[in-house]
Amino acid sequence: MRILFFGRGVISTQYAWAFEKAGHTVEFYVRKGRKETFGSNIELEMWDARRGKQLIKENWNVKLHEEMSPNYDLIIVSVNTEQLPKAAQLLSTAAGNTPVLIFNNVWQDLKSSISPLSMNNVVFGFPGGGGGIADNRLRGGFLKMLFLEKPREGTEHINNKVKELFESAHFKISWKKDMQNWLWNHFAMNAAIETEVLKLGSFPALMNHSDSFANLGKNMRGIIPVLKARGAKIDTISLLLTKIPPALLGTLFNKVIFAKGSLPRLFIEYNNSKAGFAVLEVVREAKKLGIPLPRLTVAIENNEQDKAIENSKS
Structure with missing residues (x-):
């Protein structure tokens, strides 16, 4: 599967690494000027708890883009909550029909939080991890469990795609009937x-x-x-x-x-x-x-x- 992560934050980077190790192609969309600032690699010092408790130390090469194309199987958005409206606005014009996973904290009602994106093209989830990035060094980690909303009418195909992705990387999903x-x-x-x-x-x-x-x-x-x-x-x-x-x-x-x-x-x-x-x-x-x-x-x-x-x- 070819996956685009919106932003190169803590959560995006950690799950992207896990997906790449599972055989998927992962890339990042970043704001103009960030590609040069971030560079082509990031130092990882993170805990992987999918199979026991394993410390990962790796200088990981990443592929960054400052332009967005719709040529992906899935786009995953995990940004600071205050950045979500601008991310949704950009995706509504640049993502085409690519399905989107909003992997984020949300306080608004779900429909308003992603406007003008269509709810029929989006599913909501929440990660099981955390940490921080400083001086291009990520320290943190993720657990085996993550949270995902149960399919709404019309989103079954996206939920199945997201389910297959996470399970291919040996994550376990906790399904939420009322994600809101x-x-x-x-x-x-x-x-x-x-x-x-x-x-x-x-x-x-x-x-x-x-x-x-x-x-x-x-x-x-x-x-x-x-x-x-x-x-x-x-x-x-x-x-x-x-x-x-x-x-x-x-x-x-x-x-x-x-x-x-x-x-x-x-x-x-x-x-x-x-x-x-x-x-x-x-x-x-x-x-x-x-x-x-x-x-x-x-x-x-x-x-x-x-x-x-x-x-x-x-």
Whole structure:
């Protein structure tokens, strides 16, 4: 299969590497000027958990394009959430009839998030991995499991193509009947986590602060009314985050889910992305609905004050 990845980010690069190793042809579309900046290879230091826990260290050659053609079997989009509208706009004119996998976090309703792309040409999924890129060096990894929406009427052929692709590379799919609802809950959890990142300054700092995950539950309690007001069903993970006492929740995350040496913990420790967009989006929605979100709002305001102080110093 010939696959084009939209952007050469952490998720795109890791899955592209896995697909190439499985015998597929993978290429990347990047913005003008990025081809020269990125160069023809990238240094990989990532964990592959499809068959046990294997550390991959490789200087991997990649093929980048600054123009897009429709001559692919599948296009995979995994970008920062705020970049998705522009990506969809470009794909609507440049991708032709090539099917598209949106492998992304989404807070809008799915149809609006990819407009003017047609829902009949798109399926939605979510990766099971993370990490960061700095100085053309990727540190991160991926798990065996990923998430994919069950076929909608008219998308069966795309779902089958995506299913065959991931299974050919030995990934396991967790099928989601209501991908919209799953993504809303996941985005809300991201906002709850990013609230703590804004307060602490970085994702690695989140992992090393004793109160981070106790506060995560408190943040989620504030967001739940926003989810309900927009018609979301509260899923099991969101519910547990709000029902488990904060102290116990902190212990559960620090000692079990994000235990030292675990891959989920490493993925977050390697994450060097800028936090805050998920928080802003949820706060904007809360304001529209007239729902107070003091914990998230204070985190944003304090972060803006910190930026203003830094700018005045410089």
